[in-house]
Amino acid sequence: MVIAPRVTVGVAAAGISSFALLYAPQSVLPQLAADFHLDPGGASLAIGVATGALAVAVLPVAALSEIVGRRRIILVSVIASVVLGLLLPLAPTFESLLVLRALQGVAIAGFPGVAAAYLMELLGGAGVAAAVGAMIAGNSVGGMAGRLATGLVAEPLGWHGALACVAGLSAVCAVVTVLTLPASPPRQGATRGGGLRAAFNLRAAFSRPVLLAQYGVAAAGVGSFVAVYNAAGFRLIHELGIAPAIASLVFLAYATGTLSSGTAGRLVGRYGKRAVLVASLLITVVGTLLTIPDNLAMVVAGLIVLTGGFFAAHAVANGWAAAEAPQGARGQVSGLYTLFFYVGSSVGGTVGGIVYGTAGWSWLVAFTAAWLLAAMAGVLAEGRGPRRRGAGQARPTSPALTL
Structure with a gap:
């Protein structure tokens, strides 16, 4: 079947493009702070504004895909986010850069918001595994490549040149996506209007305490993770005297x-x-303390x-939420997990x-460790309840969320 390799290449390229653009500024936050006379908290808005806009946009974009089609949403997402990425180096002020980053976050939301549903519609359960794996790989490679690329070239080219390089890489990936991504088949059954109403019916997605616990893990876990990495560049460069290019290697x-x-997915079946x-959450806390x-x-x-x-905690929580989603509310649970x-x-x-x-690094570690411990307390406090068939062996499978 020719369509499977095409969609695998297309979603991998879209993942590289989207997540490289989303997190590219993280490596150059110290340079942004110096250029625009900001403190670390102010500079961190270059990341926070984009991810916040993505969070706000993901559910409406997913609902819109029920009307205009998922492939069209993905293509608009990758093209618009690249165009905005090419404009970022031209921003004359930090405020204008933040506006562009907010728009970019909205644009990027189109890929993680609809990609999993697009793959299921196109390939079905039997053919989706390889494409899901390619998307996870693309998301991971994109998140790492965007940070590494900006960090490695920021010293000779400045943050303007660094962000332009990532935008150029993402533009190549966007072209690959446009050329390879197949059209979705016509959807059967429910009308698009019905799908749109269902997309905003979130009551079932809040109906179980176990789901609330996973949403808490998503928010507290990634909040702690991004907080540490946002500040890591400042500490390595300004406190430990590491060159920016070397610091980006972290x-x-x-x-x-x-x-x-x-590994976490395999351990779930055993323990x-x-x-x-x-x-996994305890290991994350230990990691913060070691720094x-x-x-x-x-x-x-x-x-x-x-x-x-x-990443182990995120994988387990994401898969747990999917396994516990009530019948007919899987899309809403996935969307809410993405939102949180x-x-x-x-x-x-x-x-x-x-x-x-x-307050300094030690206080940052204390705050992030407290968030992680609070998430762990929520998991422990949530009652086990009756086991549902197949839930205990569910593997973390949602591909859309990667840093």
Whole structure:
């Protein structure tokens, strides 16, 4: 079947483009702060505004895809986000840069908001696995490549040139997506108007405490994670005296997340979701604590442990939410998990930057550890309830969320 390789290439390219653009400024936050005379909290808005706008837009965009079609939403998403990425280096003020980043977040929302549903419509359950794997890989590669590329070229080219390089890379990926992404088949059954009404019917997605616990893990986990990484560049460059290009190499720790998320999925079948999720959150806390000493090796080790723990927790929580979604509300649960995930990224990253800028690294670690422990308490407090058929063995499968 020719369509499967085409869609695999298309969604992988879209994932690289979208997540490279979304997180590209993270490596150059110190340069933005210096150029626009900002503190770390102010500079962190370059990330927080985009992820916050994505969170606000994801449910409306998913609903819109019921009317105009999912492929069209994905194509508009990748093209518009690249165009805005090419405009970012031209921003004359930080305020104008934030406006562009907010618009870019709305544009990017079209990919994670509808990609999973598009793949299921196109390939069905039997053919979707390979495309899902390609999308996860593309999202991960994009998130890491965007950060690494900007960090490595920021010193010779400045933040303007660094963001332009990432936009150029994403433009190539967008062209690949346009050329390879097949059209969706006509949807059967419910009308598009009915699908639109269903997309905003969120009551069932809030109906179970176990789902609320996973939403809490999504928000607190990613908020802590992004807060630490937003401030990491400032600490490495200004406190430990590391060159910006070398400091950006810490984002190679993301490779640990790819390994740990897959490992967590296998451990769930053996030890259960709750045990693996709690253990993952504890590992994340340990990772944050390891970064406290003013020692480069300890900071790097802490970031590696933190990254592995967070991605494992995210994978388990995401899969748990999908497994517990009430019949007919899987799309709403997926959308709400996405919403809480990116709200946590936006709020946590910005608040973390403020805490670091005003009180220092140790207080940032204390705050993020408290958020993680609160999420863990929510998981433990949530009653187990009756086991549903197949829920205990569900693997974390949602591909849309990657940092």
